[in-house]
Amino acid sequence: MKRSDLVSLEVYTDGGCSNNGNANGSGVVSCYGSYLVVAVTKDGKQVRVKHEEKLPMPHLSTNNEAEYQAFVNGEKYLVDLFSRTGIDVPVMFKVDSDLVFTQVMGIKKCKAENLKAFCFQAREQLAVLEADVQRISGDDMKIVLGH
Secondary structure (H helix, E strand, C coil): CCHHHEEEEEEEEEEEEECCCCCCCCCCCEEEEEEEEEEEECCCCEEEEEEEEEEECCCCCCHHHHHHHHHHHHHHHHHHHHHHHCCCCCEEEEECCHHHHHHHCCCCCCCCHHHHHHHHHHHHHHHHHCCEEEECCHHHHHHHHCC
16 A cells, blocks of 8 residues: 555554452452554555554553543554654544543543543644544444454
């Protein structure tokens, strides 16, 4: 793919935790996050640019934290990519988390203390990227990311 053929980028992000904040006596909460960056070309082709799949996030303990961390990781990758390459194309983030979508878009206020820093960072980087966010179904996310 030639850089001049690039029209836009789509970024799919998803995160989750087993036991979602409750180790059920086992002391184990296992969180992960994934993101996929897809380039859309002038001829409508979609080309995978970067895929980070099920990155372990041992410092997190809830699904919402993992969803946010995956989103922020995708943003960080693009900020770095844009600064290194000078690419400047429209970006659409696609998330299946209603909470992340509504909070990042400012539809609902982020009230949970454990999520405020994530929300702030996500909004800040979204503004730098001049990107938009779209809510997709969990089923559609599974088709794209496989989980």
